[in-house]
Structure formats: C-alpha cells, structure tokens
Amino acid sequence: MFPDVTFLGLELYDWCIIVGVVLALIVARVYSDLLKIPAKLQNLIYVTAIFSIAGGLGGAMLFQSVYNWIESGVFEWRGMTFYGGLICGAIIFLAGYFLVGKKLCGDLPKEYFGKVSGMAACAIAIAHCVGRIGCLFAGCCYGRPTDAWYGIYLPAVGERVIPTQLFESIFLFCLFLILTFLLFKTKISPLGVYLCAYAVFRFCIEFVRGDDRGQLISALSPSQFWSILHLLAGICVIALPYLIRHLRSRKSKQDPSP
Numbered sequence: 070m071f072p073d074v075t076f077l078g079l080e081l082y083d084w085c086i087i088v089g090v091v092l093a094l095i096v097a098r099v100y101s102d103l104l105k106i107p108a109k110l111q112n113l114i115y116v117t118a119i120f121s122i123a124g125g126l127g128g129a130m131l132f133q134s135v136y137n138w139i140e141s142g143v144f145e146w147r148g149m150t151f152y153g154g155l156i157c158g159a160i161i162f163l164a165g166y167f168l169v170g171k172k173l174c175g176d177l178p179k180e181y182f183g184k185v186s187g188m189a190a191c192a193i194a195i196a197h198c199v200g201r202i203g204c205l206f207a208g209c210c211y212g213r214p215t216d217a218w219y220g221i222y223l224p225a226v227g228e229r230v231i232p233t234q235l236f237e238s239i240f241l242f243c244l245f246l247i248l249t250f251l252l253f254k255t256k257i258s259p260l261g262v263y264l265c266a267y268a269v270f271r272f273c274i275e276f277v278r279g280d281d282r283g284q285l286i287s288a289l290s291p292s293q294f295w296s297i298l299h300l301l302a303g304i305c306v307i308a309l310p311y312l313i314r315h316l317r318s319r320k321s322k323q324d325p326s327p
Contacts, residue, residue: 085203089196090122096192103253104184110170110177114185117165118192121158128157136291151197152295162189187252187259191245194263198241205234213279231277240270258310264303272296 079087097118101111132153166185170178178185204210208223212231220229244266248259275293289297 081206082203085199085206089199089203092199093122093192093196094118096195097188100188100191100252104181104188106181106184107174107177110174110181110185113166113170113174113178117162117169120165121162124161125154125158129154131157132291150291151200152292152299155193156295183258184252187248190260190263191248191252194241194245194248194267198238198245201234201238201241205232205238209280210234211279212277226279230279233274233278237270237274241267258306261303261306264299264306266303268296268300268303272300 094115097114098111101114106114126149129149129151130153133150136150166178166182201210205221208225210233211223211226212233214220214226214228215231216229217231219232221232221235222229244263247266248263251257251259251262272293275290275296278290
C-alpha cells in the first residue's frame with residue numbers, strides 16, 4: 070500500500086520486520102524471567118535465536134526462489150515466504166539449542182524444552198503478526214478482488230482486494246494471547262497449538278489469496294502443502310506427552326517395584 074514511504078532509508082515493510090523481531094526478543098526475555106529459566110540457558114536461547122532469525126530470513130528467500138524457479142524456470146533471489154523462514158529457522162534453533170546447549174548447559178536444554186518451545190511459539194506469533202502489517206504496507210500477499218466493505222484499495226493491484234494480510238495479523242495477535250495463556254496457566258503445549266491453529270488458518274485463507282504463487286502439488290499452493298505437514302506435526306507435539314505418560318503408566322503397572 071505504501072511501498073515508496075521510507076524512514077531512515079528503510080521502507081515500512083522493513084521497519085515492520087525489525088519491530089517484529091525486536092518484539093519477539095522482548096517476549097523471549099520477559100517470559101524467560103517469568104518461567105524462571107536459568108541465566109545460562111537464557112544466554113544460549115538469545116544467541117541461538119539470533120542465528121535462527123538470520124537463517125530464517127535466508128530460508129524464506131530460498132524457498133520463495135525455488136517456487137519462482139518451479140513456476141518460471143528462472144532461479145532468482147526474489148521475495149520471501151513465511152513457511153520457508155519458519156522451517157529453516159526452527160532447524161537452526163533446534164540444532165544450536167540441543168547440540169551446543171548440551172556442551173554448555175548440560176541437561177538444562179532437555180529439562181526446559183517444554184517451556185522454551187512454548188515461549189518460542191509466542192515470540193514467533195507476535196513477530197509474524199507485525200510482519201503481516203508490513204506485507205499490507207508493501208502491497209504483497211493480498212487477497213482476491215472484492216467490492217465488500219472490508220476491501221482495501223491497493224495501488225500496486227489497481228483495485229479493492231480482500232486484506233488477507235490484515236486478517237492474518239489480527240488472527241496471529243489473538244493466537245499470541247491464547248498461547249501466552251496456555252504457557253502460563255495450562256499444561257497444553259503452546260507449540261503444538263500454534264502449529265495446528267496456524268496451519269488450519271493458513272490453509273483456509275489461501276483460498277481467498279489473490280497473488281499468484283503457483284501450485285506445488287496438484288491443486289495445492291505451496292503454503293497449503295506445508296500447512297498439512299505442520300498440522301500433522303502439531304498433532305504429534307500435542308499428543309506425544311500424553312502418549313509417553315500412558316506408556317510409562319502401563320509399564321509401571323506391568324512391572325511393579327518389589
């Protein structure tokens with residue numbers, strides 16, 4: 070919507086990305102204290118998160134470049150896609166958290182992973198929320214043309230479209246609040262809920278997206294394909310603790326202590 074508006078040499082889209090990252094780091098800092106995560110492990114989380122963010126941005130560009138190559142046959146570094154950033158960033162974070170963390174913090178990474186993963190889900194949700202406002206400013210990731218009252222005119226498109234960026238931002242903010250409640254008030258995995266909730270939302274909103282992103286498998290857009298995998302991952306994350314407790318309980322009943 071305002072791709073030509075700049076502040077200190079950066080476009081509004083860039084500023085939204087920066088603000089989103091800063092908010093994610095603030096959430097990680099505040100929530101770490103509230104969850105009483107040891108200082109040594111907190112330092113590991115912050116350093117690993119910085120590398121994860123950098124790798125995530127590269128992954129977002131790489132995935133989109135591959136999509137462009139599949140669609141046009143030309144590979145060029147252009148655009149970003151959220152799922153690419155999430156997948157690559159998560160791989161880097163998990164590798165640093167467990168591999169490096171084992172040497173620096175002993176068993177702390179494993180012991181606190183449930184809290185850290187929930188905190189990470191909250192941080193990702195709020196960062197993504199602000200990032201989608203950036204997409205609205207940039208005029209990308211828009212919806213189909215509409216004459217409805219909620220339509221927004223985008224100069225880059227030349228007509229009123231469904232503001233899918235705004236809808237997604239509102240959804241992510243609400244999800245951030247829900248995940249925060251789950252993290253501090255329940256034993257339900259915020260990470261699993263995040264993966265499931267966002268996967269379902271993203272799969273559905275893709276049907277009203279108006280920007281052409283091609284198809285990855287059959288009639289599925291790339292984001293719908295990844296949404297299915299993320300939904301399955303989220304179900305596993307939520308169900309796994311209950312399955313482990315059930316197996317342990319069953320084993321203890323079969324092999325009672327003498």
